[in-house]
Amino acid sequence: MTASRNVLTVTSEPDGTLSLNGPLNFTTVRAALAQTTALLGVGSPPCIDLTGVTRTDSAGLALLVEWVKFAQATNRQLVLRGVPPQLTALAAACGITPLLDAGA
Numbered sequence: 001m002t003a004s005r006n007v008l009t010v011t012s013e014p015d016g017t018l019s020l021n022g023p024l025n026f027t028t029v030r031a032a033l034a035q036t037t038a039l040l041g042v043g044s045p046p047c048i049d050l051t052g053v054t055r056t057d058s059a060g061l062a063l064l065v066e067w068v069k070f071a072q073a074t075n076r077q078l079v080l081r082g083v084p085p086q087l088t089a090l091a092a093a094c095g096i097t098p099l100l101d102a103g104a
Contacts, residue, residue: 010035013049017081021052024060024084033063037070046071051082061090068099 008028011019018039024032040046048067053060064080064087071078080100091097 008032008053010039012039015047017047017049019049019052022054024050024053024056024063026057026059029059029063033066036063036067040067040070041074045077045079047079047081049081050084050087053082053084056084056086056090058090060084061087061094061096064091064100065096 006023006025006027008020008022008024008031010032011021013019018036020032022028036048046067064083067080068078083100088097088100091100
Protein backbone atom coordinates (compact mmCIF):
# COMPACT_ATOMS: atom_id res chain seq x y z
CA MET A 1 0.00 0.00 0.00
CA THR A 2 1.46 3.36 -0.95
CA ALA A 3 1.58 6.32 1.38
CA SER A 4 -0.64 8.37 -0.94
CA ARG A 5 -3.47 5.90 -0.37
CA ASN A 6 -3.40 6.75 3.34
CA VAL A 7 -3.67 10.51 3.04
CA LEU A 8 -6.76 12.31 4.24
CA THR A 9 -7.20 15.92 3.20
CA VAL A 10 -9.29 18.42 5.12
CA THR A 11 -10.45 21.42 3.14
CA SER A 12 -12.20 24.45 4.57
CA GLU A 13 -14.81 25.47 2.00
CA PRO A 14 -15.87 29.13 1.49
CA ASP A 15 -19.13 28.49 3.39
CA GLY A 16 -17.19 27.14 6.40
CA THR A 17 -17.86 23.47 5.68
CA LEU A 18 -14.96 21.14 6.37
CA SER A 19 -14.70 18.61 3.55
CA LEU A 20 -12.80 15.38 4.14
CA ASN A 21 -11.35 13.37 1.26
CA GLY A 22 -9.55 10.05 1.53
CA PRO A 23 -9.42 7.31 4.16
CA LEU A 24 -10.60 8.07 7.68
CA ASN A 25 -8.89 5.33 9.67
CA PHE A 26 -6.33 4.52 12.37
CA THR A 27 -3.58 5.97 10.18
CA THR A 28 -5.25 9.31 9.49
CA VAL A 29 -7.49 10.19 12.43
CA ARG A 30 -4.85 11.77 14.65
CA ALA A 31 -3.95 14.36 12.02
CA ALA A 32 -7.63 14.79 11.12
CA LEU A 33 -8.50 15.50 14.75
CA ALA A 34 -5.81 18.17 15.00
CA GLN A 35 -6.83 19.82 11.73
CA THR A 36 -10.57 19.74 12.28
CA THR A 37 -10.48 20.82 15.93
CA ALA A 38 -8.54 23.92 14.94
CA LEU A 39 -11.12 24.72 12.27
CA LEU A 40 -14.34 23.73 14.08
CA GLY A 41 -14.26 26.85 16.21
CA VAL A 42 -14.65 29.01 13.10
CA GLY A 43 -18.09 29.59 11.64
CA SER A 44 -21.49 28.61 12.89
CA PRO A 45 -22.85 26.02 12.83
CA PRO A 46 -19.90 23.73 12.28
CA CYS A 47 -20.45 21.45 9.29
CA ILE A 48 -18.37 18.45 8.26
CA ASP A 49 -18.85 16.85 4.86
CA LEU A 50 -17.75 13.22 4.76
CA THR A 51 -18.87 12.53 1.19
CA GLY A 52 -15.25 12.20 0.04
CA VAL A 53 -14.27 9.61 2.66
CA THR A 54 -13.13 6.55 0.72
CA ARG A 55 -12.92 4.04 3.57
CA THR A 56 -13.15 4.09 7.33
CA ASP A 57 -12.98 2.01 10.48
CA SER A 58 -13.71 2.31 14.19
CA ALA A 59 -11.14 5.08 14.54
CA GLY A 60 -13.22 7.15 12.13
CA LEU A 61 -16.25 6.54 14.33
CA ALA A 62 -14.29 7.63 17.39
CA LEU A 63 -13.40 10.85 15.59
CA LEU A 64 -17.06 11.55 14.80
CA VAL A 65 -17.86 11.07 18.48
CA GLU A 66 -15.11 13.55 19.38
CA TRP A 67 -16.55 16.11 16.96
CA VAL A 68 -20.02 15.72 18.47
CA LYS A 69 -18.59 16.08 22.00
CA PHE A 70 -16.62 19.17 20.93
CA ALA A 71 -19.75 20.77 19.47
CA GLN A 72 -21.79 19.96 22.57
CA ALA A 73 -19.08 21.39 24.84
CA THR A 74 -19.19 24.66 22.91
CA ASN A 75 -23.02 24.73 22.77
CA ARG A 76 -23.07 24.40 19.01
CA GLN A 77 -25.00 22.09 16.72
CA LEU A 78 -22.71 20.03 14.51
CA VAL A 79 -23.94 19.23 11.02
CA LEU A 80 -22.62 15.99 9.50
CA ARG A 81 -23.10 15.46 5.78
CA GLY A 82 -22.48 12.34 3.75
CA VAL A 83 -21.73 10.01 6.65
CA PRO A 84 -20.43 6.81 5.01
CA PRO A 85 -22.58 3.68 5.42
CA GLN A 86 -19.62 2.00 7.17
CA LEU A 87 -19.74 4.59 9.95
CA THR A 88 -23.51 4.40 10.23
CA ALA A 89 -23.29 0.61 10.58
CA LEU A 90 -20.50 0.85 13.17
CA ALA A 91 -22.51 3.40 15.16
CA ALA A 92 -25.54 1.11 15.10
CA ALA A 93 -23.46 -1.87 16.22
CA CYS A 94 -22.06 0.18 19.10
CA GLY A 95 -25.47 1.54 20.07
CA ILE A 96 -24.47 5.16 19.54
CA THR A 97 -26.58 6.08 16.53
CA PRO A 98 -28.49 8.68 18.60
CA LEU A 99 -25.21 10.45 19.35
CA LEU A 100 -24.47 10.78 15.65
CA ASP A 101 -28.05 11.88 15.02
CA ALA A 102 -27.41 14.66 17.53
CA GLY A 103 -24.65 15.82 15.21
CA ALA A 104 -26.82 15.75 12.09
